[in-house]
Amino acid sequence: MASTQNPDMTPSLTQQYEPGEHPDWPAPSSVKGPVAWMRENLFGSVTNTVLTLLAVYLIYKIVPALADWMFLDAVFTGESRKDCRAQGDGACWAFISGRIQLFIYGFYPDAERWRVNLTAVLLVFALVPILFDKVPHRGKALIYSALYPVIAGVLLVGGIFGLEYVSTDQFGGLMLNVIIGVTGIAFSLPIGICLALGRQSHLPIIRILSVSFIEFIRGVPLITLLFVAAVMLSYFVPPGTNFDLLVRMLIMVTLFASGYMAEVIRGGLQAIPNGQYEAADAMGLKYWQAMRLIILPQALKISIPGIVNTFIALYKDTTLVIVIGRLDILGIGNSSLADAKWQGLSTEVYVFVAVFFFCSCFLMSRYSLYLEKKLHTGH
């Protein structure tokens, strides 16, 4: 290819060459290079050209305006909306930064917020051995991960070991989203696996029960289940017992997610060829051995994208607690809008929450891609 860049080699197209002597001319610019690429990909036909122009127009309209609003004209300090407007026309981020504590911790007492931070740090340590398999002492670390929910519960609620008791009514903001999301994710996977196996079971009663549970959960919206948690579940415990609302919500969210999880895993189970089941039988493995050693590892591997999608959906759905009066990050934002000093800033709040959710969900989907690639053992 180096020779083609030599100006002395400018070809005469009619020249004859001996066999094997022909130099490699670059392809003509009509089939290669930026012009050809644009002709092919942007202006190939009339529809294509119209589409390109429309897209360029949209980008021209949206991107500069958005950049102006979010960064260039944005105001980062100020005491009220008037302050902001006096300094610039863009977004008034002062509103968010002034309330960032509220957005993260909700109404958790000021003096005890170190406990939330500690729980978050411990969560990271609990997640690492689960997410990555090249961690030193992974086996011991996993025991810690399994114990983590208990540790987190004790730390956050307190009441023992000299920790001050904090009512779950004071949980809120981002913290509430993470608590509900992580609990739902952690518990819905095992329950979902059991339900999926139950649905595939040869025992008719187990199968019927699993199917009706899954179909019921998938047939009703999460909001109605949260309403059930808020107003109806307390009827089902013995009179006089107090059943914490957060726990009721966690149960409902977990059951909801496990219904969807079960369907995703069933898809994976059905994709396993019958020969695998037969081979496991032929080896003399018992049901649970066969499932644990042969079927589930393969089925779960196939279902990874679906499992992660369910996690993402669950995480996004944690915002729904707002309808039963719990203030998560979105709810805090919504209720902050009622502050007379800051009225009319709804877009700022929603964009802030959207950016936060986008980042976390996008990370999750990237992790699922990484996992798929890592576990891809086929050809």
Added chain:
Amino acid sequence: MTTTVDQGSVAAQKGEPNVLLKLWRNKETRSVIIQILTMAVLFAFFAYIINNAVLNLQALGKTFSFDFLNEPASYDINQTLIEYTSRDTHFRAMLVGILNTALVAVCGIILATILGFLFGVIRLSNNWIAAKLVYCFVEVTRNTPVLLQIFLIQGILVHTLPHPKQAASIGDAFFLSNRGMAIPRPIVEDGFMFTVIAFFVAIAGVIAFRRWARKIQEETGKIYPVLTISLGILVALPLIVFMISGSPLAFEVPELGRFNLRGGWTLIPEFLALWLALSLYTSAFISEIVRSGIMAINKGQWEAAGALGIKRSWTLRLVIIPQAMRVIIPPLASQYLNLTKNSSLAIAIGYMDIVATIGGITLMQTGKEMETMIIVLAIYLCFSLVISAFMNWYNKRIALVER
């Protein structure tokens, strides 16, 4: 279950042949034992919670009955598809709620399908810039909560749209303002029935014609322009009848009054926000389904169609799409279900759907938590069953018939 195993293993260690152990070792009896135990545990659990519920209701002095449905609701609803005043019963309010949910679900499904197919096809097109733009939209939409999108669109509608006095109008018939969108209202006069009948006759005619055309094509290979003729019948026949019967349809166009828009139909902003947000959110998922469906078709199908000399536009319609539909339909059905269920988020912005009427205000007024929640859950289950039954039927109809 565990106790049985323990007893068995203890007995085995002592060397005594145990009847229970024998039963447990036998595959058939074991499965019976497991199922009986499961049923027993389940019955005990239900007996326990029902007993608790009865005790709790007694303690609160409440009864379990659905009589409240016949009492007057005495609350207003901001969008009603059927006649409703606050003097009507809770049952009527529930019907209004069901219709409102159905309305937003049907409108949302239609718009989401159109947008989703459009976005999916654009992402597959070789137009780089449009594909990237749609990709950004899809990623942002799929990775943020739908409730947030509903709030955002509601906020934009209320804050940026003009006051009714300066309503933006399209051809002086449609008015868009922060009170919603006013559209002309059709007024049916006598004799419009004939047009409706003609329309149904036209549908029957089209079905018959298509059958006949297919039969002719299979027998002789002769192809009629089926689509053009069908559309012609569908439009022409009702139109002719409409003209003959003296155009018995008028429109009440909304008018700009002194303070507000009068007349016509108004789509309230809550409906618009919910409809747009749900459609956009679901369209992002549908576009991914469409994209993967079309990509799932083997490249050889394109090449085989080309080798047979089939035009490219026909290839897509006759070869690719019928095969892609089989991949697309099942996940599409679950997206439709999701949209219907997500419409329950209406309560967060004040659109009066099932959850907001019977599960919200009626529940608060009557204090019948159990009964109202049971009704709401049952209605959603019915919606889901109807949609999945229809999609299953459609899926079966287009499924590959293996010979």
